[in-house]
Amino acid sequence: MIPWIRFIFTAFFLIAGLAGFASGVLGVFRFGFVMNRMHAGGIGDTFGLFFIMLALIIGSGVNMDSLKLLLLVVFMWCTSPVSTHFLSQIEYDTNDHLFDRVKTEEEGDKENGTDRIV
Amino acid sequence: MSVESAYRILYGGALIVFSLLIGAMLIRSVIGPAITDRILSVNMIGTMIISCIAILSQYLKESYLADVALIYTMISFLSVLVLTCVFIPHHPVRSGFGKNVFLSGEEKEGDKG
Numbered sequence: 001m002i003p004w005i006r007f008i009f010t011a012f013f014l015i016a017g018l019a020g021f022a023s024g025v026l027g028v029f030r031f032g033f034v035m036n037r038m039h040a041g042g043i044g045d046t047f048g049l050f051f052i053m054l055a056l057i058i059g060s061g062v063n064m065d066s067l068k069l070l071l072l073v074v075f076m077w078c079t080s081p082v083s084t085h086f087l088s089q090i091e092y093d094t095n096d097h098l099f100d101r102v103k104t105e106e107e108g109d110k111e112n113g114t115d116r117i118v
Numbered sequence: 119m120s121v122e123s124a125y126r127i128l129y130g131g132a133l134i135v136f137s138l139l140i141g142a143m144l145i146r147s148v149i150g151p152a153i154t155d156r157i158l159s160v161n162m163i164g165t166m167i168i169s170c171i172a173i174l175s176q177y178l179k180e181s182y183l184a185d186v187a188l189i190y191t192m193i194s195f196l197s198v199l200v201l202t203c204v205f206i207p208h209h210p211v212r213s214g215f216g217k218n219v220f221l222s223g224e225e226k227e228g229d230k231g
Contacts, residue, residue: 003121011128018135021166025139028146028162034154041158045165052132052169056176059125068184069172072191076165079195083161086202091154093206 010059017051020044033101034091038084045080049073129177136170157201164194 020043027040053073057066092098103111140163147159168187175183 007121007124007128010125014128014132017169018132021136021139021169024162025142025146028143028159034152034158037155038158041162044162049165049169053172056172060176065175065181065184068188072168072172072184072188075188075191076168079191080165083195083198083202086199087154087157087161090157090202090205091152094153 006058010055013051013055013058017048017053017055020048020051024048034095035088035102038087038091042080042084046077049076126177129173132173133170133177136166136173140166140170153205157198160201161194161198164190164197168194 024040024042024044027043028037031037031040050073053069056069060066108114143159143163143166147156147163150156150159168190171183171187171190175181175187
């Protein structure tokens with residue numbers, strides 16, 4: 001009975017991770033602007049990978065192999081924001097029509113009526 | 119049905135879904151209008167392949183494939199970083215970021231300032 005309960009948890013988390021990846025791919029196809037698409041890509045990198053690895057750790061039990069998978073999640077969570085930062089840097093450098101879609105802080109404050117303490 | 123065969127069906131189905139998602143991202147990298155879309159889809163393909171290798175290490179009960187996934191993570195991160203570092207200095211930059219970091223003081227023509 002215990003192995004079947006573990007299997008049910010594995011299946012649940014694996015399907016959750018797959019749903020995360022699928023929503024990321026759907027967002028990359030459906031969003032109209034590159035910054036939004038980067039956000040959708042980040043969902044797959046963090047949410048999807050974490051739940052896939054959690055499912056595999058539950059499925060395999062605690063041993064050296066699951067420790068490696070945990071290390072993989074830690075490494076991916078450290079490197080994914082860095083690559084997203086560099087991608088947005090490219091977008092800022094190469095897109096001439098960026099400020100048609102993106103507001104600066106001053107413009108946003110003026111529209112919202114908020115007072116930002118600098 | 120034993121637990122082992124149930125695990126095999128689950129992992130096999132997950133691998134099939136991943137192959138479909140990777141194909142979709144490959145289409146995105148072909149039709150992507152800007153370079154950013156292409157690099158983003160390469161990044162996402164890398165993440166999904168890492169998950170595939172990790173699932174495969176449990177599917178085949180081969181422990182060394184987890185090490186392969188770890189190395190693949192580092193190389194996937196490095197590919198995005200290197201593509202960015204190659205691309206930024208060869209484009210007229212707005213922020214001066216690429217010029218300062220990657221060209222180490224060389225003057226770049228067509229700089230918008």
